[in-house]
Amino acid sequence: MVKTEFSPIADTTRRAEIVALLRRAILTGQLEPGQKLNELRISEQMRVSRAPLREAMRELVQEGILTSIPYAGTFVIDVTAKDIDDAYSLNKVLDEFAIEQTWPQRDRRFFDELDRRHEAVKQATRDLDTTRQIESALQLHGLIYEWADNSVLLETWQRLISRLQMYFALHQQARNEPVPAEDVHETYVRLLKGTDMRAAQRHAREHINLDFEQLLSYARSLEQRPSKGA
Amino acid sequence: MVKTEFSPIADTTRRAEIVALLRRAILTGQLEPGQKLNELRISEQMRVSRAPLREAMRELVQEGILTSIPYAGTFVIDVTAKDIDDAYSLNKVLDEFAIEQTWPQRDRRFFDELDRRHEAVKQATRDLDTTRQIESALQLHGLIYEWADNSVLLETWQRLISRLQMYFALHQQARNEPVPAEDVHETYVRLLKGTDMRAAQRHAREHINLDFEQLLSYARSLEQRPSKGA
DNA sequence: TCTTGTTAGATTGTCGACAATCTGATTGTC
DNA sequence: GACAATCAGATTGTCGACAATCTAACAAGA
Numbered sequence: 001m002v003k004t005e006f007s008p009i010a011d012t013t014r015r016a017e018i019v020a021l022l023r024r025a026i027l028t029g030q031l032e033p034g035q036k037l038n039e040l041r042i043s044e045q046m047r048v049s050r051a052p053l054r055e056a057m058r059e060l061v062q063e064g065i066l067t068s069i070p071y072a073g074t075f076v077i078d079v080t081a082k083d084i085d086d087a088y089s090l091n092k093v094l095d096e097f098a099i100e101q102t103w104p105q106r107d108r109r110f111f112d113e114l115d116r117r118h119e120a121v122k123q124a125t126r127d128l129d130t131t132r133q134i135e136s137a138l139q140l141h142g143l144i145y146e147w148a149d150n151s152v153l154l155e156t157w158q159r160l161i162s163r164l165q166m167y168f169a170l171h172q173q174a175r176n177e178p179v180p181a182e183d184v185h186e187t188y189v190r191l192l193k194g195t196d197m198r199a200a201q202r203h204a205r206e207h208i209n210l211d212f213e214q215l216l217s218y219a220r221s222l223e224q225r226p227s228k229g230a
Numbered sequence: 231m232v233k234t235e236f237s238p239i240a241d242t243t244r245r246a247e248i249v250a251l252l253r254r255a256i257l258t259g260q261l262e263p264g265q266k267l268n269e270l271r272i273s274e275q276m277r278v279s280r281a282p283l284r285e286a287m288r289e290l291v292q293e294g295i296l297t298s299i300p301y302a303g304t305f306v307i308d309v310t311a312k313d314i315d316d317a318y319s320l321n322k323v324l325d326e327f328a329i330e331q332t333w334p335q336r337d338r339r340f341f342d343e344l345d346r347r348h349e350a351v352k353q354a355t356r357d358l359d360t361t362r363q364i365e366s367a368l369q370l371h372g373l374i375y376e377w378a379d380n381s382v383l384l385e386t387w388q389r390l391i392s393r394l395q396m397y398f399a400l401h402q403q404a405r406n407e408p409v410p411a412e413d414v415h416e417t418y419v420r421l422l423k424g425t426d427m428r429a430a431q432r433h434a435r436e437h438i439n440l441d442f443e444q445l446l447s448y449a450r451s452l453e454q455r456p457s458k459g460a
Numbered sequence: 461t462c463t464t465g466t467t468a469g470a471t472t473g474t475c476g477a478c479a480a481t482c483t484g485a486t487t488g489t490c
Numbered sequence: 491g492a493c494a495a496t497c498a499g500a501t502t503g504t505c506g507a508c509a510a511t512c513t514a515a516c517a518a519g520a
Contacts, residue, residue: 012300013300013301016300051281054285055284055285055288058285058288058289058292059288059289059291059292061289062288062289062292062293063292064385070242070243070246071243082381083381083382086380086381086382086383087382089331089380090327090380090382090383090386093323093324093327094323097320097323101319150316150319150320151312151313151316152313152316152317152320152390152393153316153320155294155389156320156386156389159385159386159389160382163382
């Protein structure tokens with residue numbers, strides 16, 4: 001008897017699709033921070049009623065990328081330098097923990113998946129597809145969380161990553177430069193395959209440091225010149 | 231001119247009240263793990279329509295204490311020993327981080343608040359009010375998170391605490407014993423007031439350890455004899 | 461001129477009804 | 491009797507309309 005593995009079938013509710021659409025629009029920067037989401041207009045554009053749209057928005061509010069004020073509206077969260085700094089410092093701690101938990105569980109499948117995701121980043125870089133580059137880089141980084149076998153940790157990471165992805169997308173969009181050509185993940189992958197856990201943890205911390213420094217300076221520059229809002 | 235400070239007025243939507251009602255029912259164990267929430271029945275009991283109820287349930291799903299299966303229903307999450315273990319080990323890491331961040335920011339107001347919350351726990355203990363004892367103990371423990379001045383960390387803690395409160399309530403409910411009379415938080419409070427940060431971190435880790443061990447053995451005993459479901 | 465009261469328009473919150481889907485029992489067939 | 495097809499009931503998902511609330515413009519009065 002062949003042992004076939006079936007993945008869960010897709011959610012077939014409008015609500016789930018709306019969540020996916022909105023999330024993507026926010027995380028890619030199509031919807032700007034602070035922007036108000038008009039329920040009537042969006043529901044007409046999507047050809048759905050307001051009920052599933054509102055339920056979807058509730059989910060994204062709890063997910064932390066929308067914020068809601070009763071009778072006033074629902075808005076894309078604002079990005080402050082402090083938010084980025086907070087997320088960043090927590091991320092350092094979680095990374096260390098995730099690596100520690102994952103370390104003894106690394107096996108052939110782990111290394112294969114590591115290579116696969118690393119390759120995806122390199123491909124996106126070659127294609128000059130910044131959005132996919134950000135997504136795939138976070139996917140690569142998320143492997144240690146998936147492998148740590150701790151559902152609460154994984155959830156926490158995914159909430160964090162929503163914001164980070166948004167920050168990175170805005171950053172990329174703003175500076176509008178060609179993506180870095182060199183492969184900044186080479187060392188990270190190599191150390192995760194090695195035998196020195198401390199070294200891997202240290203590198204993760206410093207490596208992330210680098211990316212965040214750019215983000216922070218960008219966010220600070222935004223706050224120098226506060227926008228008038230949408 | 232007197233400078234009066236006003237706190238934001240309460241949310242006046244039905245949705246917000248429903249969220250509060252449901253959350254309380256779940257976290258105090260009135261609604262059992264795995265139990266299905268019938269939308270029609272609950273909406274009739276609360277005298278509201280299903281729309282705000284469903285939106286409230288979406289929020290609690292994202293909060294991690296409900297789980298939803300399309301066209302099947304929304305259920306209170308199941309509590310497995312692994313979940314508790316996962317939450318527990320993450321909590322240790324976060325505690326350490328929270329103490330580290332809070333340490334340099336401790337001031338008079340911090341110590342006063344610490345005493346106030348400690349007193350609340352002792353009062354609930356004297357009153358033999360187990361529900362309030364759990365709540366106030368978690369409040370005491372949460373002070374280091376509120377003081378760490380990291381919004382992402384605080385959010386993470388609050389998500390974690392929802393589950394922990396549920397676990398503790400179920401545990402208390404199950405063993406049905408009088409609450410411990412001795413004051414297990416005395417040392418914790420004293421160390422947070424002291425000068426040895428490492429000692430405080432170490433104690434937090436071990437102190438939590440104790441509580442969790444009880445929880446874990448309880449959860450494991452449940453899994454030995456799986457319930458038939460509601 | 462500044463403040464306060466009013467009003468119209470737009471938007472969010474809530475409701476009741478209908479459509480889509482699931483579950484379990486029943487029926488019919490081999 | 492075992493099994494598949496069908497059907498009724500219950501429940502969730504979605505819709506369109508109405509109620510409650512907010513915002514901004516305007517008018518009235520000190």
